[in-house]
Amino acid sequence: xxxxxxxxxxxxxxxxxxxxxxxxxxxxxxxxxxxxxxxxxxxxxxxxxxxxxxxxxxxxxxxxxxxxxxxxxxxxxxxxxxxxxxxxxxxxxxxxxxxxxxxxxxxxxxxxxxxxxxxxxxxxxxxxxxxxxxxxxxxxxxxxxxxxxxxxxxxxxxxxxxxxxxxxxxxxxxxxxxxxxxxxxxxxxxxxxxxxxxxxxxxxxxxxx
Amino acid sequence: xxxxxxxxxxxxxxxxxxxxxxxxxxxxxxxxxxxxxxxxxxxxxxxxxxxxxxxxxxxxxxxxxxxxxxxxxxxxxxxxxxxxxxxxxxxxxxxxxxxxxxxxxxxxxxxxxxxxxxxxxxxxxxxxxxxxxxxxxxxxxxxxxxxxxxxxxxxxxxxxxxxxxxxxxxxxxxxxxxxxxxxxxxxxxxxxxxxxxxxxxxxxxxxxx
DNA sequence: TGACAATGAATGAACGTTCATTCATTGTCC
DNA sequence: GGACAATGAATGAACGTTCATTCATTGTCA
Numbered sequence: 001x002x003x004x005x006x007x008x009x010x011x012x013x014x015x016x017x018x019x020x021x022x023x024x025x026x027x028x029x030x031x032x033x034x035x036x037x038x039x040x041x042x043x044x045x046x047x048x049x050x051x052x053x054x055x056x057x058x059x060x061x062x063x064x065x066x067x068x069x070x071x072x073x074x075x076x077x078x079x080x081x082x083x084x085x086x087x088x089x090x091x092x093x094x095x096x097x098x099x100x101x102x103x104x105x106x107x108x109x110x111x112x113x114x115x116x117x118x119x120x121x122x123x124x125x126x127x128x129x130x131x132x133x134x135x136x137x138x139x140x141x142x143x144x145x146x147x148x149x150x151x152x153x154x155x156x157x158x159x160x161x162x163x164x165x166x167x168x169x170x171x172x173x174x175x176x177x178x179x180x181x182x183x184x185x186x187x188x189x190x191x192x193x194x195x196x197x198x199x200x201x202x203x204x205x206x207x208x209x
Numbered sequence: 210x211x212x213x214x215x216x217x218x219x220x221x222x223x224x225x226x227x228x229x230x231x232x233x234x235x236x237x238x239x240x241x242x243x244x245x246x247x248x249x250x251x252x253x254x255x256x257x258x259x260x261x262x263x264x265x266x267x268x269x270x271x272x273x274x275x276x277x278x279x280x281x282x283x284x285x286x287x288x289x290x291x292x293x294x295x296x297x298x299x300x301x302x303x304x305x306x307x308x309x310x311x312x313x314x315x316x317x318x319x320x321x322x323x324x325x326x327x328x329x330x331x332x333x334x335x336x337x338x339x340x341x342x343x344x345x346x347x348x349x350x351x352x353x354x355x356x357x358x359x360x361x362x363x364x365x366x367x368x369x370x371x372x373x374x375x376x377x378x379x380x381x382x383x384x385x386x387x388x389x390x391x392x393x394x395x396x397x398x399x400x401x402x403x404x405x406x407x408x409x410x411x412x413x414x415x416x417x418x
Numbered sequence: 419t420g421a422c423a424a425t426g427a428a429t430g431a432a433c434g435t436t437c438a439t440t441c442a443t444t445g446t447c448c
Numbered sequence: 449g450g451a452c453a454a455t456g457a458a459t460g461a462a463c464g465t466t467c468a469t470t471c472a473t474t475g476t477c478a
Contacts (some may be wrong), residue, residue, distance in 0.1 A: 012453095027325060033437055044455045055438065081438080105324035108379075112321045115314035115382035116236060125383050145392075156403055163400060166379045167372030173324035174334050189315040192370060194365055198407045221427090242463060253429045255466080264464065 011017055013051050016041050017065055020058050025103040029059055029113060067127045069093075074134045083142035084196050090135070091165050091192045095172065104172035132158050144200040157199055164195050181184040187207060222260050225233075226274055229267050234312040238268055238322060272319060272329055276336045283343045292351035293405050297313040299344070300374050300401045305379065311365050313381040320329040341367050367406055373404050 023032040034055060038045045052058045069201050073093040077086040089107035116122040132155075139145045139154040154159075168188055175184060228250035232241040243264060247254045261267045264308055266349075268392075282302040286295040303313050323330040348354045349365040377397055 021220050025324075029237065030237065031325075034376060034439080035437080038456095045438085046456065047454055050453075051437070101356070101376070102277065109321045111316070111379050111382055112318045114235060115234075115317060121383055121385075128380075129226060150409070151402060158280070159400060160373065161406060163376030163380065164369065164372045165376065167374065167376035170375045170379060171337075171372065173320055174330055174337070175329075191343075191368060196359060196370060198361070198369070243465080244463080254464090256428055258465070259427070348445070 012047075013061070016048055016051055016058070017062060020062055021103065021106060024059075024062065024109060025105040028105075028109050057112065060119065060123075062106075063123045067123060070127050070131055074131050079139060080136060083138060083144045083200065084193070086135075086138055087161065088189055088192050090131075090161075091168065092185045092188045094169055095181045095188060100142060104169050107169060108173050112179070122149065132162055135161060140209070152199075158201065161195065164191065173209075219258075221272070225252075225257055225267070226271060229271055230312065230315060233268075233318060233415065234273065234314045237314075237318050269314075269321065269328065269332075269342060272332045275316070275319065276332060279336050279340055283287055283340050285342060287347060292347060292353045292409070293402070295344075295347055296370060296405060297398055297401050299340075300377065301394045301397050303378055304390045304397060313378050317382050338372070341371055344370060363407075369408065370404065 013058075016037065020032070020037050023036045026032075027036065034045050034048055036057070038048055041048075048058070052061065073090060077089040080086040080089055087125050094107060110120065110124060114124045136154045137156040145154065145157065168191055172184060172188075175177050229241070229246050232245045232249050235241075236245065242256055243254050247311065249258055250257075255268070260272065279302075282299060286298040287413070289295040289298055303316065319329065319333060335418045345363045345367040348366050354363065354366065377400055381393060381397075
């Protein structure tokens with residue numbers, strides 16, 4: 001039962017962040033009270049303040065964790081055998097039910113927060129640039145992209161890919177609750193494959209119109 | 210000088226909504242107080258309640274107005290001579306400085322709100338479906354799309370296009386304030402053209418892989 | 419036209435509530 | 449007992465909302 005401080009502290013932090021994610025996804029940052037979080041975590045309000053300076057620190061820590069999760073997804077994506085599979089991993093990361101789900105509503109809220117909180121904006125931008133650099137590199141090295149027909153650079157392809165991924169994520173928050181994560185995932189995959197067939201279908205070179 | 214009630218009432222509502230848009234874009238729905246809105250509009254708090262039942266009614270009215278604005282953009286887009294120009298109008302509607310700008314931050318917030326407010330979700334979904342139907346029709350009738358190479362249906366192309374549009378809008382909120390609307394607009398246009406060249410570059414038919 | 423009545427747009431102080439934050443107190447383990 | 453984890457009632461600021469009040473404008477009657 002007893003845990004030395006150095007071990008228990010990260011656990012508590014994690015527990016609080018888990019609860020915060022659920023609350024934030026359900027109600028949004030600014031409609032979630034510290035009591036909501038404490039209730040969800042099954043602890044007292046005061047205890048949150050032992051691990052986080054204030055509410056904004058909780059939000060920042062959530063953003064940080066999101067950054068780490070994206071890095072991990074990126075690592076997994078990089079190890080996929082084909083570029084298409086890499087993209088599928090990246091595109092569906094936010095509709096997995098198990099593991100550490102990157103809940104769509106939370107991410108959309110994060111972007112909304114970024115629009116007015118420069119610290120969050122910097123962090124989100126950083127996440128995005130890291131992920132984009134990873135995918136750009138992935139594309140550069142993939143055989144599929146060697147003879148893509150439209151004279152687009154890897155970075156330009158990556159920008160398109162990320163735009164679609166963000167756009168699908170935004171669509172995800174409109175889905176009625178009746179739709180399961182699996183169904184949403186299937187939907188995302190369809191669009192991914194569609195985009196893929198547009199971008200990387202092997203064809204002869206052509207100057208662009 | 211004197212205005213009959215039937216004329217002045219919509220003006221006041223509009224004035225309040227204009228102020229609310231500025232506040233919402235700056236601070237978000239739930240960080241904006243009714244005092245913020247009244248101060249921005251240059252009126253008293255109480256007066257807002259003469260025109261709107263409560264704060265949620267202000268948000269709903271904003272969403273309604275957004276719906277009308279999108280309809281207008283769609284009408285304009287439909288009248289463009291080429292499909293590319295139609296898409297350019299749709300893609301850059303949110304970074305115009307003049308007229309009634311559809312501020313990116315507000316729209317991202319609207320999606321975040323949609324994720325937890327079913328009424329807002331229905332409205333946003335409705336806007337999206339209308340716009341998507343319009344673009345799908347536009348694509349069906351455009352000569353550019355007659356010989357698109359990837360065996361994608363107009364509706365599937367429209368979904369891709371809208372995903373990119375939403376994704377770029379999300380990116381827009383991360384832009385540092387130093388970037389002008391014109392620069393952001395140019396950025397959006399680049400991506401639009403890139404997508405266009407992927408989707409509609411005239412080529413011979415091919416069965417999809 | 420002038421005097422007075424009626425209107426309702428507009429105000430902003432006040433109210434009840436919610437919320438983030440604090441801290442005195444209690445529980446737990448070595 | 450000492451050190452630290454955990455509690456949750458208390459605090460005060462901020463918020464959405466209400467409503468008694470003001471006052472310019474409009475309508476009415478002589």
